[in-house]
Amino acid sequence: MPTGVGLGYDACPMSEIPVGMTLRELQDLIRRMYGDKDAARGDAATFLWLTEEFGELATALRSGTQEELALEMADVLAWLATLANIRGVDLDAALAQKYGRGCPGCGHSPCDCDPSEKP
């Protein structure tokens, strides 16, 4: 697996930081790091953390640096992966099912849904 230097991972116990992982690999990484804590916390409390991270992402979008923006996006994705783990959802499979055949609304790629509607 390709490795590289990440941002803000100083506390990470791994000697090498995975880069370019699949969502399934992200879910496995999160499960190894936090699985017991996540199971104890449960889905509702985890969802609250996810929404807090969305707030931090909003702040980074408005006034953060590019690095802060990237790290907040990583947090949102990590908390979504956590929620998926808790509820037994395989994000790779879900994405393939939902978006693998083009836009869920019109079935095309690129989407040709009416721009006034949510695709």
Ligand SMILES: [Zn+2]
């Ligand atoms: Zn569409």
